[in-house]
Structures are given as structure tokens and as C-alpha cells.
Amino acid sequence: MMMTTTSDTSASADMLPPGIRVFERGWLSANNVLLIDGDDTVLVDSGYVGHAPQTLALVEAALDGRPLQRLFNTHLHSDHCGGNALLQRRWQPRTWIPAAEARAVARWDVDALTYRATGQQCDRFTFDALLEDGQSLRMGGLDWQVITAPGHDPHAVMLFSPAERILISGDALWQHGFGVIFPELDGDSGFAEQDAVLRRIAELDVRLVIPGHGSPFTDVGPALERASGRLDYLRADPRRNAAHALKVLVKFKLLEQRRMTRDALMQWMAQAPLLERVRLRYLEGAPLPEVLAQVLAGLVKAGAATVDDEMVCNSD
Numbered sequence: 001m002m003m004t005t006t007s008d009t010s011a012s013a014d015m016l017p018p019g020i021r022v023f024e025r026g027w028l029s030a031n032n033v034l035l036i037d038g039d040d041t042v043l044v045d046s047g048y049v050g051h052a053p054q055t056l057a058l059v060e061a062a063l064d065g066r067p068l069q070r071l072f073n074t075h076l077h078s079d080h081c082g083g084n085a086l087l088q089r090r091w092q093p094r095t096w097i098p099a100a101e102a103r104a105v106a107r108w109d110v111d112a113l114t115y116r117a118t119g120q121q122c123d124r125f126t127f128d129a130l131l132e133d134g135q136s137l138r139m140g141g142l143d144w145q146v147i148t149a150p151g152h153d154p155h156a157v158m159l160f161s162p163a164e165r166i167l168i169s170g171d172a173l174w175q176h177g178f179g180v181i182f183p184e185l186d187g188d189s190g191f192a193e194q195d196a197v198l199r200r201i202a203e204l205d206v207r208l209v210i211p212g213h214g215s216p217f218t219d220v221g222p223a224l225e226r227a228s229g230r231l232d233y234l235r236a237d238p239r240r241n242a243a244h245a246l247k248v249l250v251k252f253k254l255l256e257q258r259r260m261t262r263d264a265l266m267q268w269m270a271q272a273p274l275l276e277r278v279r280l281r282y283l284e285g286a287p288l289p290e291v292l293a294q295v296l297a298g299l300v301k302a303g304a305a306t307v308d309d310e311m312v313c314n315s316d
Contacts, residue, residue, distance in 0.1 A: 015208055015218065017164055019140035022210055023058050025051065028255040030080040030212045033168055034062055035140030042070040042139045043093070044159065044168055045212065046083030049121050050256055055083035056090060068093045070139075072131065074149075074170030074212065075156035076101050076113055077179075078120040079252075085123035098148075099130040100155040114182070118249060119272030120256075131157050142166075151194025152179035158201075165207035172197050173209060175217040177230050180245045184238055185278050191235045198227055242282035246295050249275060251304050254314035262310045266292050 016022070023032040029047030032055060036042075041063055047055045059068060068091040073081045075098060087093060097105060104112035108124050115122050135146040142161045149156040149172040159168040171179030172194075183190035202224055209223065210216045217223060234241045253268060254260065260268075266288055269275045279291055296312060299305035306313045 016166075016216070017140065017142065019142075020166075020210075021062055022216055023055075023062075024215060025213075026255075027213055028079060028252065029055070029082070030077075030171075031210065031214075032058065032083075033210055034059060035142075036063070036066070037139075037141035039066060039069070040138075040140075041066050041068050042072060043068055043087070044072045044139075045074055045080045045170070046071065046087055048079045048256070049082035049085075049123050052083040052086040052123070056086055059087070060090075067091045071095045072139075072159070073097050074158065074168065075153040076105070077153060077171070078115055078118070078122045080170070080212065081125065082122050084125035088125055094128045095126065096129045096131050097127045098155045098157050099132045102127065102130055114274070117272065117274035119253065119268055119275070133157070144168075147200065149197045149200075150183075151181060151190055151197050154183055154188075154190070154193070158197075160204055160206070165205060166210065167201065167204065167206045167208070168210045169201070169212065171212040173201055173223060173227055174211045174214050175209075175219070175223050176214070176226055178227055179212070180248050181234065181241050182245070184241050185245055185274060185281075187281065191231060191238075191241075194231055195228075198224055198231070239282045242278050243294075243298075246275065246278060246291070247298050247302075247304075250292075250295050251299060251314075254299075254305055254312065257314075259311060259313040262292070262296075262307075262312055265312055 019036050021034045025031050025047055029051040030045045033044040043059055071087055071093040105127055110116045131146050133146060133148040137144045142163055144159045144161050147158045147160055149158045152171045156170050158170055158172055181190040181194055206220045208216060208218050209220055270288060283291055296307055300307060303315055305315050
């Protein structure tokens with residue numbers, strides 16, 4: 001699914017300054033935020049590699065003959081930076097990434113970048129500059145602050161415009177939750193960091209959130225309350241975060257492939273190290289066919305997948 005509108009039922013386009021355009025992309029690709037101020041053009045996040053040609057087409061049409069000058073990533077999960085390489089080949093934009101990811105990107109360490117662990121893909125890209133906490137940037141004719149946002153991803157950042165009270169939140173806050181708390185899947189701290197990020201957002205007096213997935217929204221207070229409640233639920237039993245992560249990762253694969261045999265899906269799960277670690281750590285080493293059956297039952301119940309004999313299909 002791909003949406004490319006700048007308006008939605010939660011926040012109308014007239015709530016955005018004229019220099020900001022949001023391409024809402026669904027879930028395989030993160031949203032893209034394009035900021036234009038004269039000849040200064042910036043894109044925040046570039047979607048998944050499978051949608052890179054769509055990202056390029058959307059950005060090229062909106063730029064209307066201008067080149068893309070800069071490219072920022074809130075974090076380097078594959079659905080947020082998969083279009084980087086193609087955009088770099090087209091325009092050579094100056095590319096900014098979270099500071100803590102510099103070594104992994106320079107070496108193209110697919111283990112540190114989680115692409116091998118999650119069984120996902122990302123074309124190799126380069127970077128020119130780093131995003132660090134407290135940094136000030138000019139985009140779309142506005143001043144923005146860089147705010148670190150560990151939790152979902154330990155190296156993630158957000159971008160906040162104090163003048164317009166707009167937060168580009170990545171996966172730190174959605175209208176109805178936030179991204180999987182990945183560090184906790186390997187036994188590292190993530191819940192406490194996510195709690196701190198939500199508290200930090202509450203201090204900013206945000207008017208409008210542009211999330212990494214879903215529509216921009218203005219009901220920031222209620223969204224923070226929902227996110228806090230969700231976090232409390234996950235912290236009470238970390239197996240809940242693990243079970244949710246398995247469903248998210250399998251759903252992501254179905255979004256990418258659209259349909260797979262049960263055997264092919266099970267083979268992919270067996271070859272994705274993070275899924276294997278989750279199975280051993282949180283599911284007491286349950287047999288993989290049993291784990292897949294549980295995951296698919298949850299996706300089918302949620303209307304996110306269908307199963308017909310040996311064929312598993314994505315449902316939008």
C-alpha cells in the first residue's frame with residue numbers, strides 16, 4: 001500500500017507550513033517528508049528498497065526540476081533508508097545519518113545495521129554528515145532541533161521545529177503507539193529509553209506530529225497517553241514485545257513478497273538470526289512450525305494475512 005497525500009483525517013494539509021510535504025507510504029516504506037525553501041530541498045527518510053523507484057518518482061515530481069540537496073534519516077532500519085542509494089545516484093544529495101551509525105555504514109556492516117538479523121534488504125549507501133543530539137539545522141525555511149530517540153532503535157533521532165511546534169518523530173511515536181522495542185529482543189534495555197523519549201516529547205509542547213508510519217496528527221496528548229499505556233503493557237511481560245515483533249517482521253516480509261508458501265516463509269524465518277534468537281529467548285525454543293502457526297493465526301485474526309492450504313498471502 002502506498003499513499004502520497006499531504007492531508008488525512010487526523011491533520012489537514014493546511015496545518016503544515018507551505019514548504020513541507022508528507023508522502024504517506026503505508027508500512028513497507030516509512031513516510032517521506034519533503035521540505036523546500038527556494039533552492040534548498042531536503043528529504044527525511046526514503047522508504048524501503050523495494051519501493052525506491054516509487055520514492056524517486058514522488059520526490060522528482062514534487063521537486064519540479066530542482067535537485068535534491070540533502071537527505072536525512074531518522075534511523076537506519078531498512079524501511080527508512082532503503083531509497084538512499086537510488087536517490088544518491090540520481091542527485092548526490094548531502095546525506096545525514098544518526099551519529100552512532102557512522103562506523104556501521106562506513107564499513108557496511110549488515111549485522112550492526114540489523115539487515116541480516118531481520119532478513120531484510122537495503123542497498124549500500126554513503127553518508128556525508130552526522131545527526132547529533134542538540135544540533136540545530138535549517139530545513140524548509142525553519143530551524144529544527146535534533147533530539148535523540150532511543151527505544152525502538154537505540155540510535156534513532158527526531159527533528160523538532162520550535163517555531164511551528166512540529167515533530168518529525170520517526171518510529172518513536174505514532175498516533176496509536178510506536179515501533180517494536182528491538183533492543184529488548186536481545187535482552188538489552190529499551191523500555192526505559194522509550195519511556196524517556198515519550199516524556200521528552202511531552203515537554204516539547206508539540207502541535208503536530210509527522211510520524212514514520214501513519215497520518216500526521218494533532219491529538220498529541222492522547223497519543224502520548226496511548227503510547228505510555230502500550231509501553232506499560234509490554235514492560236509488564238517482555239514476551240508480549242517479542243510476540244509482537246515476530247508478527248511485525250513476518251507481516252513486513254509478506255508486504256514485500258505479497259504471497260509465499262508456508263515452507264518458504266519458514267525457511268526465511270530460520271535464516272533470520274533475530275527471529276531465531278527471539279524463538280530461543282522468549283518462546284522456550286518452541287519448534288519453528290509451531291511458532292509460525294501461532295504468528296500466522298495472529299495475523300489472520302487481525303485481518304493482516306490469509307492462509308489457503310500452503311499459500312500465505314498478505315492482506316492490506
